[in-house]
Amino acid sequence: xxxxxxxxxxxxxxxxxxxxxxxxxxxxxxxxxxxxxxxxxxxxxxxxxxxxxxxxxxxxxxxxxxxxxxxxxxxx
Numbered sequence: 622x623x624x625x626x627x628x629x630x631x632x633x634x635x636x637x638x639x640x641x642x643x644x645x646x647x648x649x650x651x652x653x654x655x656x657x658x659x660x661x662x663x664x665x666x667x668x669x670x671x672x673x674x675x676x677x678x679x680x681x682x683x684x685x686x687x688x689x690x691x692x693x694x695x696x697x
Contacts, residue, residue, distance in 0.1 A: 624649035625656055 622632045629651035638644040643660040 622647055622658060624652060624654065626654045627652040 623630050624632055624647075627649060629649055631650040632647045633650065634645050635648050635655070636646040641661070645658045645660065646655060647658060648655050
């Protein structure tokens with residue numbers, strides 16, 4: 622997470638309040654200032670066609686890894 626005060630990308634989570642929206646309190650390692658972020662779930666109905674086109678690279682990677690693992694087991 623980038624610090625909104627100094628734009629450093631080294632920040633740490635110091636506390637989390639869990640719920641439907643997680644609130645995280647972070648501290649920047651460079652300027653030592655604390656800021657809050659919110660994290661929430663984006664619940665959308667997505668069609669399979671959209672997912673296949675949007676995450677094609679991810680799907681291809683997982684298929685490749687599974688194929689490599691299966692090929693490796695067959696060689697033994």
